[in-house]
Structure formats: C-alpha cells, structure tokens
Amino acid sequence: MAYDAEDTRRRIFDAAAAEFAEHGLAGARVDRIATVARANKQAIYLYYGSKEKLFAAILRAKLEEVHVCVAVDPDAVGESVGQLFDWYQEHPELIRLLLWEALEASGEPDESERERRDGFREKACRLVDGGMARHLPEATRVRAAQDLLFTFMGLIAWNFAVPRMCRMILDEETDQAALARRRETVIEAARALATAAGRRHGEVSE
Incomplete structure (x- = not known):
C-alpha cells in the first residue's frame, strides 16, 4: 500500500x-x-x-472549526449562542485545550496568537457589519462587538470548564440536567445583553 x-x-x-x-x-x-x-x-x-507547534496548530484548527461551524448572527443572537453552546458540549476537548494553554503559555504573543487575534477581529467586524452596536460612534463599534463576543463566549465556556461546580450550584443530579438548564439561561442572558446594547438605537435582536 x-x-x-x-x-x-x-x-x-x-x-x-x-x-x-x-x-x-x-x-x-x-x-x-x-x-x-x-x-x-x-x-x-x-x-x-515541534511539540509546541503541534499544540498551536491543533488549537488554531479547533478554533477555526468552531468559527466556521457557528456564526453569531446579530439578528438571531439567542439562536446563535444556543448553537455555540451545543458545539462546545459536543467538542469538550476545546475547553480543555484552552485551559491548558492558559496554565502553560508563556504569556508572550506568538505567531499563532496574532493569527487568532485577526480571526476574532474579523468576527467582531462581521457583527458590526450586521448592525450590532450601530448606536455607538463608528470608531467604537468594533470594540463594543469584541466585548460582547467575549462575554458570550464566557457565558458558554464556564459551564464546561467547571461542570462539577455547575451541577452542585444548580443542585442537579447529573451534568446533563445542569447543562440543559444552563443552555436556556445562557440564551436568555445573551438576548438580554444584545437587546440592551441596541436599545438606544431601536435595534431588536430576536
């Protein structure tokens, strides 16, 4: 062969x-x-x-995979965040890789970080192009979208970073029951945040 x-x-x-x-x-x-x-x-x-370059390549590819599979639609924030929640639930390795990176990375920006930074900036720009944060001055819209995007990611990722704590605080018997509750809560929180961000200009997200 x-x-x-x-x-x-x-x-x-x-x-x-x-x-x-x-x-x-x-x-x-x-x-x-x-x-x-x-x-x-x-x-x-x-x-x-090298082993370090292999780790960076894997993390970059996993992040690109979620970027390709799930896009945050400014006109359907709740649905988008729900899809992103489901993606992280189906791919628990990404959270573990990100946590290991946080624990072990040197803290100095490298080529991989610069590429990922550009990817996230592009995602924030797409949100702005879709109408998110249009009530703000043009010079600050991308920064506002970046903050909102990172907040969405934090609302989602923490559930999978500490599943035992999630289960205990919610007083559920299983991880599955706790995550089902959290999914609905995260979606509603994302909708509320997006609505609050657009209220001053009459925007409505879902």
Whole structure:
C-alpha cells in the first residue's frame, strides 16, 4: 500500500488532540502520540516541527472549526449562542485545550496568537457589519462587538470548564440536567445583553 501523507497527518492530529486535551502541553508525550497515530516520531517533527507547534496548530484548527461551524448572527443572537453552546458540549476537548494553554503559555504573543487575534477581529467586524452596536460612534463599534463576543463566549465556556461546580450550584443530579438548564439561561442572558446594547438605537435582536 502506498504511503498516504494526508492520512498520516490526520492520524497524528487526532492522536495529538486527545493527548494534549488529557495531559496538556508539558505532560503530553510525542512517543504516545506516535503510538496512537501509528506513525513514527520523525513524521511528527517533519509535519509540525515541534511539540509546541503541534499544540498551536491543533488549537488554531479547533478554533477555526468552531468559527466556521457557528456564526453569531446579530439578528438571531439567542439562536446563535444556543448553537455555540451545543458545539462546545459536543467538542469538550476545546475547553480543555484552552485551559491548558492558559496554565502553560508563556504569556508572550506568538505567531499563532496574532493569527487568532485577526480571526476574532474579523468576527467582531462581521457583527458590526450586521448592525450590532450601530448606536455607538463608528470608531467604537468594533470594540463594543469584541466585548460582547467575549462575554458570550464566557457565558458558554464556564459551564464546561467547571461542570462539577455547575451541577452542585444548580443542585442537579447529573451534568446533563445542569447543562440543559444552563443552555436556556445562557440564551436568555445573551438576548438580554444584545437587546440592551441596541436599545438606544431601536435595534431588536430576536
């Protein structure tokens, strides 16, 4: 059978995503990734350069995936936030990767961070183009949309970052019951925030 480079890259990517989500960057082991991926360590370094670059590539790809799959529609904020909540629930590895990055990153901006910053800025600009924050002066609209976008993400992500606390505070017997309650609450909170942001100019979001 001929060597399939793309299939090897995919296996490495999938194995590394699981390894990093479980152990973080410092605790991840390239030999374990190679074993699970049925690839040799040299292939990992050939395709990705280093363990750090592999982690950055995976996190960048996961964030791009959610960006592509879910867009925040300024005319349907509640529905969009509900879809984003569902995406995070179906892909718990992203929250774990982001938490590991927060714990282990050096704090100095790198090329990956600059690319992600540009992606988030583009998303905020699309919200502004769709009418969000149009009651504000033009020079401040993107900043307002960025703040609102990050608030939405925080409302969603915290539920999956601390599922046990979520279950205990809500006094539910299972994570599923707690998350079902939280999904509705997060949607209503997002609608209220979007409505408050647009009230001064007569905007209505859902």
